[in-house]
Amino acid sequence: MSVSSVVIIGGGISGFSCARELRAGGFTGSLTIVDPEGLPYDRPPLSKELLTGEFATDDTLLAPASWYEDNDVAIVTDRADRIEPDTGRIVLESGDALQPDAIVLATGGSARRLAIPGGDLPGILTLRTKADSLALKERLVPGARVAIIGAGLIGAEVASTAAKNGCEVTLIDPAPIPLVPAVGPEIAEALHAMHAEHGITCFTGLPTEITHDGEAFAIDLDGAHDTEGKTMIAADVVLVAIGIDTYCPLAASAELEQEGGVLVDAGGRTSNERIWAIGDVARLRNEDGSLARRHEHWESAANDGKAAAASILGAELPKFGSSWFWSDRHGVHVEGIGLMSEPGTTVIREVEGRPQLAFRVADDGRVIGAVAIDGGMAVRAARRIIDRGKIVDPADLANPDIDVKKLAR
Ligand SMILES: Cc1cc2nc3c(=O)[nH]c(=O)nc-3n(C[C@H](O)[C@H](O)[C@H](O)COP(=O)(O)OP(=O)(O)OC[C@H]3O[C@@H](n4cnc5c(N)ncnc54)[C@H](O)[C@@H]3O)c2cc1C
Known part of the structure; x- marks a missing residue:
């Protein structure tokens, strides 16, 4: 299928990353992002710098308005209401319609509400926007x-x-x-x-x-x-703050397969050949038919955007390693990579009597996960160990005098 127009529905990190990678990959056709919130912005600061007042609202933007002009990306401030499965026509809330060659669903998820009496009382807050x-x-x-x-x-x-x-x-x-x-x-x-x-x-x-x-x-x-x-x-x-709901009414209107997310292949393709889905709304179906766990992390959403761009362009899919996330609380910075709850054992590295770094080691000796409190460099080094499937002596993992970077070499 030759693609000369793409509409990305959703201007979060996955949608923005897809637009950026399409242009970086040489796509010269028409490119549009539809989002009722207007210019794409980032979500991690919503519970961090925007909330503390360190950021002004514009600091959350993923790119300044000039970037969209410079890269010929149209921003349509509207909500997609439905997608016609046979034609790929997108009907917007305003009544306008778009009919591109390729559609990318990047709609994220909505904050889950409490299903209890009074759970939806006015004034009860959630945090997604x-x-x-x-x-x-x-x-x-x-x-x-x-x-x-x-x-x-x-x-x-x-x-x-x-x-x-x-x-x-x-x-x-x-x-x-x-x-x-x-x-x-x-x-x-x-x-x-x-x-x-x-x-x-x-x-x-x-x-x-x-x-x-x-x-x-x-x-x-x-x-x-x-x-x-x-x-x-x-x-x-x-x-x-109990997570997100990933059921996507737009995907339902397009009759896409959904099961805890819109089901996609490694390039983000859904069950409809002209529709891709990326980021928090998407769930990978492995080649053997099993369904992967969704990550709901910033980096995996950005990576999904890159993969879908490559898939739309017919280019080789980029390869990504283990899933990474970060979080900040009480003045400490937390980073994690890989899987911490798969079968195996945990090796702890303590600093001043407190666990600072934890490695998850599979039964075959491979390191499969790592998490640190104020140890971002160590986690990034651990990423190389994990992605190479390297076996490291657990005593070295636990030893605070050995730089993890050294173990990754
Ligand atoms: C408060 C908060 C803090 C976070 N902190 C971290 C962190 O520290 N580290 C980390 O790794 N991850 C963090 N995350 C998770 C990370 O931000 C998400 O995984 C990421 O934003 C997902 O990107 P996305 O593009 O899939 O969806 P989103 O960022 O949710 O973007 C989806 C966009 O789609 C739009 N949209 C939805 N429906 C429609 C429609 N019908 N028509 C048009 N547009 C539509 C929405 O308006 C929205 O702008 C945080 C998330 C939140 C909410």
Whole structure:
């Protein structure tokens, strides 16, 4: 199929990366990004620099407006409403329509809401967009009682900023130690302990109901009880940070196969030959038919954009290594690479009596994952070990006097 026009639906990092790589790869046809939010912007700062005030809104832009002019990329500020499966015609919310040769779905996911009584009360916040971040920022004022439901990466980042701002923070999660699958139990424990050290109250339990009496929210918890058998958390601000929903109505309108994401091949191709899907909305179907785990991380979304661009151009697909992520909380920087919850053993490297670096080692001796607190260089070195399938003596991995870079050579 020769492609002379591409419409990318969604201007997050995956959509932007796809547009940039199409132009870098020599695509000279018409190229459009459709997003109701206008110029593409980045999401990690929404729970970090934009929330803390270190960034102004424009600092989140992935490129200045001039980049789109210089690269002849049209920005259509509108929402795609549906895609006709047979013709590939995209109908926008405004009623306008586009009919390109190739469509790239880069719509991300929507913040999941709590499916409990009162879970959708007005004023309960989620965090996925710039507007969400600014609305939350306004409320993180000294003395505000802030309840955060979900102590994953985003919930923890917000808790950290709220505590720094002088809010009274309660963090609620059903897991006693959240994030174990992503970072392993030792680092998860060290990270979780920081919340209490910063004055945050952590509750293990599931909210069962949220009410609002006109003044404040009350969150009923199951699994963390007071003497009457119930725990009621009072809060002025409630943030629900329990992950994203990847069901994509647009993909459904185009009759694409979806199963925990829009199913794609390594180049992002969906079950419709003129439609690609990338980033958080997409899920890789391996060549043997099994479905890969989605990562929901910035770098994998950017890589998806590059792969889809190559696929659309008919070029060789780029090769990427293990999945990498970062997060910031309580003044520390966390980075992780690869898989920390696959079968194997964990090797810990301690610094001043605290776990600083954890390596996951498979039963055959290969290092398959690494996570560090304030050890980004070590994680980047570990990436080379992991991607080369190198076997390293666990005693060397645990030894803080040996530079991981040396082990990667
Ligand atoms: C607050 C926050 C903090 C994060 N921090 C980190 C981090 O520290 N490290 C890390 O690795 N990852 C982080 N992530 C995850 C990372 O940002 C995402 O994996 C990444 O943004 C996914 O990119 P995407 O392009 O798939 O989707 P998105 O960035 O969600 O972009 C999707 C775009 O599609 C648009 N859209 C949706 N529906 C339509 C439609 N019908 N028509 C037109 N446009 C549409 C939306 O408006 C949106 O702009 C964070 C995410 C969030 C929300």
